[in-house]
Amino acid sequence: MAIYYILFTILAFFSLLERNNKFSKVSLKIILLLLILFVGLRYQVGNDYAEYYTYHSLIQQGVTNYFEPLFTLLNYITPTPDLMFFVSSVISFIFLYLAFRYFAPNNGILLFTLYFGIYLIIFDIHIIRQGIAIAMVLYSWKFAVESKMIKFFSLVLIAMGFHSSAVVALPAYFLTKVKFTKQLKITLLSISTIIFFILLFFKDLVFNIISLIPLFERYATVYLDPEFSSTEPISFGFMLNIIAFFILEYIIVKRPTSFNNPRIQFVEKIFFISILASILLRFSSIALRLNYYYQISNIFIFALIIFSFKEKIPIKVIFIIITLLYLYVNLNTGHAILDYKTILSK
Numbered sequence: 001m002a003i004y005y006i007l008f009t010i011l012a013f014f015s016l017l018e019r020n021n022k023f024s025k026v027s028l029k030i031i032l033l034l035l036i037l038f039v040g041l042r043y044q045v046g047n048d049y050a051e052y053y054t055y056h057s058l059i060q061q062g063v064t065n066y067f068e069p070l071f072t073l074l075n076y077i078t079p080t081p082d083l084m085f086f087v088s089s090v091i092s093f094i095f096l097y098l099a100f101r102y103f104a105p106n107n108g109i110l111l112f113t114l115y116f117g118i119y120l121i122i123f124d125i126h127i128i129r130q131g132i133a134i135a136m137v138l139y140s141w142k143f144a145v146e147s148k149m150i151k152f153f154s155l156v157l158i159a160m161g162f163h164s165s166a167v168v169a170l171p172a173y174f175l176t177k178v179k180f181t182k183q184l185k186i187t188l189l190s191i192s193t194i195i196f197f198i199l200l201f202f203k204d205l206v207f208n209i210i211s212l213i214p215l216f217e218r219y220a221t222v223y224l225d226p227e228f229s230s231t232e233p234i235s236f237g238f239m240l241n242i243i244a245f246f247i248l249e250y251i252i253v254k255r256p257t258s259f260n261n262p263r264i265q266f267v268e269k270i271f272f273i274s275i276l277a278s279i280l281l282r283f284s285s286i287a288l289r290l291n292y293y294y295q296i297s298n299i300f301i302f303a304l305i306i307f308s309f310k311e312k313i314p315i316k317v318i319f320i321i322i323t324l325l326y327l328y329v330n331l332n333t334g335h336a337i338l339d340y341k342t343i344l345s346k
Contacts, residue, residue, distance in 0.1 A: 004121075007034070010034075015109045018107065018108075019106075024109065028109050032093060039093070043343045045125060045338060056075045060079075074162075088131075092128075096139075102263070104300065104303055110303055117323030132159070134166075136159035136162070137293050141267075165293075172270060172293075175273055176266050176270060189279070196282055196283060199283040238278055241271075248268065248271070271297040271298060
């Protein structure tokens with residue numbers, strides 16, 4: 001497991017040195033390449049690795065009705081599973097890089113550091129299909145900010161070609177046009193809490209209804225199994241996001257002019273939607289996976305909080321330590337298959 005901590009330390013070190021200069025821009029591209037290689041050249045690493053390896057062979061033999069069409073196509077055109085994993089890594093990290101460059105052009109290394117600790121294990125090692133879809137959705141936000149509806153919907157539809165759950169990202173285009181006043185936020189938070197308790201007692205009915213939709217039938221049927229439909233407890237990540245939400249609200253009140261940038265306004269709205277979803281969907285740990293398409297906004301929010309302080313380095317260090325705790329939890333939760341090996345060790 002040491003390799004994960006070593007890589008995180010490298011990212012954290014360069015994030016502390018990050019400035020708007022040529023050195024940082026070159027460092028960011030080297031880090032991008034390093035992450036692509038780290039994830040793309042792994043061997044037998046990840047909870048779903050063996051399943052993807054098996055289905056690659058089946059797809060090569062003509063079995064094409066299990067995964068979504070674009071992921072099936074990716075498996076079909078890559079002659080080996082190793083190449084499929086590598087191309088998946090390239091796709092994910094290129095879209096992440098593009099999104100980071102758009103929303104925080106001078107803080108890409110910091111964002112990759114936060115992403116590494118909080119999400120990389122889950123999105124790029126375990127659930128790679130959804131990880132690709134999430135990266136695409138993240139970049140699609142650019143077109144929502146610029147009110148380019150056709151481009152936004154086109155990219156989300158492409159994301160759905162890798163994982164159908166990306167459909168939940170479609171409403172973001174319209175939801176972020178809403179003006180969330182303080183009173184509206186309080187009202188929505190209250191309603192979300194009430195609905196959560198209703199769903200808690202009727203979650204089987206909810207999944208049964210969802211299973212009637214052909215697009216989600218396979219997932220809903222699996223997740224009706226008690227093994228996959230347990231209620232999500234109040235987690236470290238949930239509490240951190242709630243704290244970040246209140247800190248952000250305080251900053252908005254004290255420095256409203258800091259939020260005149262449409263990109264910041266968009267991310268702030270996405271983050272608020274993720275808070276609502278994290279309450280609503282808490283009745284099922286699997287349902288919460290749908291919130292990943294909104295929750296990933298928290299890395300931008302953490303960066304925004306860091307740069308709202310006069311003394312940025314100490315706050316950055318605090319968030320790096322918090323992210324390190326995330327990484328520790330991700331590496332030591334359950335029976336994850338994370339003993340790192342590369343295809344060179346075959």
